Amino acid sequence: xxxxxxxxxxxxxxxxxxxxxxxxxxxxxSGYSMGWFRQTPGKERxxxxxxxxxxxxxxxxxSVKGRFTISRDNAKNTVYLQMNSLxxxxxxxxxxxxxxRTYGLRAGDYEYWGEGxxxxxxx
Numbered sequence: 001x002x003x004x005x006x007x008x009x010x011x012x013x014x015x016x017x018x019x020x021x022x023x024x025x026x027x028x029x030s031g032y033s034m035g036w037f038r039q040t041p042g043k044e045r046x047x048x049x050x051x052x053x054x055x056x057x058x059x060x061x062x063s064v065k066g067r068f069t070i071s072r073d074n075a076k077n078t079v080y081l082q083m084n085s086l087x088x089x090x091x092x093x094x095x096x097x098x099x100x101r102t103y104g105l106r107a108g109d110y111e112y113w114g115e116g117x118x119x120x121x122x123x
Contacts (some may be wrong), residue, residue: 017086
């Protein structure tokens with residue numbers, strides 16, 4: 001059973017950067033594609049980025065392309081989300097997720113989830 005723990009969230013000002021980390025344990029991390037999502041109250045979980053098991057290929061949603069980057073370090077069992085030029089509308093709870101069989105864009109494609117980390121961007 002893979003466990004995921006996000007960290008790195010916090011309160012920042014518009015234009016700042018943050019790097020979120022997601023540490024995995026309890027399973028073979030390199031056997032999972034990884035994704036990042038975010039959610040605000042009353043809304044569905046929004047896909048942000050994904051990376052393949054090896055990290056050689058990644059995809060970032062158009063909504064954050066050019067500002068967010070996903071990467072992973074399989075030696076450290078960690079996936080990252082680098083967020084630059086943050087905007088107030090980026091305020092949300094950010095989740096990482098793992099998929100053993102798929103490489104998808106939907107929340108339902110992912111089997112394991114972290115508890116999330118809050119990111120708040122003030123104007």
